[in-house]
Amino acid sequence: MVYTQRFDGRKFDECRPMSAKVGVVERATGSAMFRIGKTYAVAAVYGPRGFYPQALANPTRGVLRCNYNMMAFSGAGERVRPGPSRRSKEISLVTEKALAPVLDLTGFPGTVVDVFIELIQTDAGTRCAGICAAAMALADAGIPMKDLVSSVAVGRIGGKIVLDLSKEEEDHPEGATDVAVAMSTRMNTINLLQMDGEISAEELKEALVLVKKGCEQIKQVQIKALREKYQQEAKHE
Amino acid sequence: MGLLVQDKDIVVPGQELAEGMDYLPSTDVLREKDKLVSMKVGLVSINNRFVKVVSLSGKYLPKREDIVIGRVSSIGLSGWRVDFGWPFEANISVRDAVAEFIEKTADLSKYFAIGDWVLAQITNVAGGGKIIDLSMRGPSVRKLGPGRLLRVTSAKVPRVIGKQGSMISLIKDATQCKISVGQNGFVWLSGEDPAMEAIAVHAIEKIEAESHISGLTDRMKAFLDAAVGVKA
Numbered sequence: 001m002v003y004t005q006r007f008d009g010r011k012f013d014e015c016r017p018m019s020a021k022v023g024v025v026e027r028a029t030g031s032a033m034f035r036i037g038k039t040y041a042v043a044a045v046y047g048p049r050g051f052y053p054q055a056l057a058n059p060t061r062g063v064l065r066c067n068y069n070m071m072a073f074s075g076a077g078e079r080v081r082p083g084p085s086r087r088s089k090e091i092s093l094v095t096e097k098a099l100a101p102v103l104d105l106t107g108f109p110g111t112v113v114d115v116f117i118e119l120i121q122t123d124a125g126t127r128c129a130g131i132c133a134a135a136m137a138l139a140d141a142g143i144p145m146k147d148l149v150s151s152v153a154v155g156r157i158g159g160k161i162v163l164d165l166s167k168e169e170e171d172h173p174e175g176a177t178d179v180a181v182a183m184s185t186r187m188n189t190i191n192l193l194q195m196d197g198e199i200s201a202e203e204l205k206e207a208l209v210l211v212k213k214g215c216e217q218i219k220q221v222q223i224k225a226l227r228e229k230y231q232q233e234a235k236h237e
Numbered sequence: 238m239g240l241l242v243q244d245k246d247i248v249v250p251g252q253e254l255a256e257g258m259d260y261l262p263s264t265d266v267l268r269e270k271d272k273l274v275s276m277k278v279g280l281v282s283i284n285n286r287f288v289k290v291v292s293l294s295g296k297y298l299p300k301r302e303d304i305v306i307g308r309v310s311s312i313g314l315s316g317w318r319v320d321f322g323w324p325f326e327a328n329i330s331v332r333d334a335v336a337e338f339i340e341k342t343a344d345l346s347k348y349f350a351i352g353d354w355v356l357a358q359i360t361n362v363a364g365g366g367k368i369i370d371l372s373m374r375g376p377s378v379r380k381l382g383p384g385r386l387l388r389v390t391s392a393k394v395p396r397v398i399g400k401q402g403s404m405i406s407l408i409k410d411a412t413q414c415k416i417s418v419g420q421n422g423f424v425w426l427s428g429e430d431p432a433m434e435a436i437a438v439h440a441i442e443k444i445e446a447e448s449h450i451s452g453l454t455d456r457m458k459a460f461l462d463a464a465v466g467v468k469a
Contacts, residue, residue, distance in 0.1 A: 029295060029296055030294060030295065047296070047324075048296065048324055049324050050324040050325070051324075102250075102251075104276065106365070107298075107365060108324075108365065108366060109364070109365040110324070110325070110365075110367055111324045139249060139277070139278050139294075140278065140294055140295075141294065141295050141296070142277055142292050142293075142294040142295015142296065142392075143295065144250075144265065144276040144277060145250035145251065145276055145277070146250070146251060146267060146269075146274065146276065147250065147274075148249065148250055148251050184251070186251045186253070186274070187251075222249075223249050223252075226249045226278055227247055227249065230247050230278055230279075230293050231247060
């Protein structure tokens with residue numbers, strides 16, 4: 001069976017509706033919310049701050065420490081068990097690896113920058129939404145960055161390459177391939193690529209073209225949210 | 238070729254600011270091949286050929302000659318350690334503490350005890366911010382007496398102080414309070430009259446909350462006139 005029409009009526013190369021807001025957690029050094037479809041991520045950044053135990057700190061540069069967490073009530077009805085799991089630890093790690101290449105923490109040796117990502121509501125693409133929120137929160141926290149990081153999933157359903165899968169699509173009876181990608185579009189680098197399923201080399205190339213287009217759209221949403229917060233403040237400097 | 242932004246534009250990390258070799262990167266600007274790229278959210282400031290970004294957010298980063306407020310956290314053999322809201326404590330050496338001569342065997346807590354708050358000047362930042370020296374010699378720096386301590390976001394400190402100290406003098410004159418603002422976001426204030434102190438605290442909180450809405454100085458004037466008027 002060929003997947004001819006998407007469940008929610010989107011085009012195959014279209015992201016779900018997005019919105020973003022910067023500065024949602026007032027007591028944090030920096031924070032942001034990112035929504036794509038029904039997936040909501042909130043990220044808060046604290047630091048640079050002292051790293052304890054100090055033996056784990058890097059004496060030449062700051063360390064990025066991410067924590068990804070799905071809230072207990074966030075899923076499709078079944079309660080998410082609180083606390084770290086095999087899955088959340090893995091995602092925390094890949095989030096760190098996706099964000100680290102754009103950060104310049106050489107100015108803060110011996111310190112840690114903590115990023116907490118909470119998923120309030122989930123409908124597929126949570127690690128991508130988390131990375132998008134975290135990138136904005138890091139910029140809001142004034143951490144030096146070479147570029148923003150934008151992230152979206154791409155996949156294959158019934159022979160069709162589709163951008164930004166929803167949960168319904170991920171669970172397609174035909175079987176879906178899901179590739180989560182994070183990119184820094186200015187630097188033209190892929191910071192994260194994780195795949196679940198099967199895809200041919202040609203199809204993957206096609207998929208990455210779609211991802212780049214999606215990431216560029218997401219970046220515009222991120223930039224707009226950052227500007228919205230600072231536009232007014234800057235007027236009176 | 239040339240500039241891609243204007244002076245005072247808001248930029249975000251990764252935004253290209255200029256092309257070609259005509260411009261040079263300054264604070265928070267990165268050169269990548271022939272492009273200048275912003276590393277922070279901030280305002281572009283162009284000075285001749287130098288392009289810099291004035292950061293609008295984030296934690297206080299210690300700079301030489303800044304005046305900061307901190308708390309004495311421990312006493313060593315030859316000086317004091319001061320916590321001023323930075324991951325690493327700063328050091329005040331005996332030499333830079335007081336004008337008088339201190340004996341090697343003297344009890345240093347006579348001068349500054351643990352828990353005392355001080356207004357001090359940063360004289361040295363080294364080791365990527367790990368080593369910070371403070372000095373208690375010079376005008377305006379001192380041990381802070383009884384008073385109230387507030388914390389504002391360090392990015393808002395320039396708004397609390399105002400142009401050439403206009404905003405802070407406005408509050409000082411209206412409330413007759415002594416106020417010291419540290420660049421690290423700590424504000425110390427003390428007045429004869431507790432009611433006036435409360436008005437000053439309120440005023441500083443108001444600046445922090447409303448600094449992004451235009452006409453701040455006029456609004457603060459009106460607020461202080463009304464608040465002090467009611468009291469008198």
